[in-house]
Amino acid sequence: DMLITESTKEDSGKGAVAKEYLRRKDSASTGHFFVDDLPENISEVKMLNPAVSCIQIERVPPKEIVASMVGLLPPDGKVVNLKELFILLSRTH
Numbered sequence: 001d002m003l004i005t006e007s008t009k010e011d012s013g014k015g016a017v018a019k020e021y022l023r024r025k026d027s028a029s030t031g032h033f034f035v036d037d038l039p040e041n042i043s044e045v046k047m048l049n050p051a052v053s054c055i056q057i058e059r060v061p062p063k064e065i066v067a068s069m070v071g072l073l074p075p076d077g078k079v080v081n082l083k084e085l086f087i088l089l090s091r092t093h
Contacts, residue, residue, distance in 0.1 A: 003017075003018070003021050005017045010016075013044050013090060014034075014036065014041045014044060014045055015040075015041075015044035015045040015046075015047060015048035015049060016048060018032075018045050018048070018049050018052065019048045019049050020027060022052075023048065028035075032051070032052045032053065033052065033053050033054075033055060033092075034049070034052050034053070034054045034055070035054075035055045035056075035085060035088065036054075036057070037056065037057045037058070037059045039056065039072050039075075040072065042054045042056050042072070042073065042074075042075045043072035043073040046073040046075075047073060053077070053092075054075045054076050054077075055075060055076060055077045055079060056075035056077070056078045056079075057077070057078075057079055057080065057081070057082075057085065057090065058078055058079070058080050059080075068082060069087045081091065
């Protein structure tokens with residue numbers, strides 16, 4: 001399954017959405033991936049769903065986002081485009 005979601009100020013965030021989805025699906029705790037470009041979303045998903053592997057797509061040069069990453073959980077992997085993501089995912093299965 002692929003779950004595509006976006007955060008708004010009214011909702012509880014992508015981490016909560018992922019947790020609810022996994023609870024509803026009665027899914028195993030491993031074998032799930034979350035992909036996002038924002039370190040804040042990666043950190044939130046990892047905090048609420050520790051068994052989910054989080055991959056960050058670095059669309060913004062790292063030096064521009066380093067200041068906002070203080071105190072955030074790091075991603076499990078990083079890619080710069082979808083082609084790299086597909087290669088990374090193919091290695092895990």
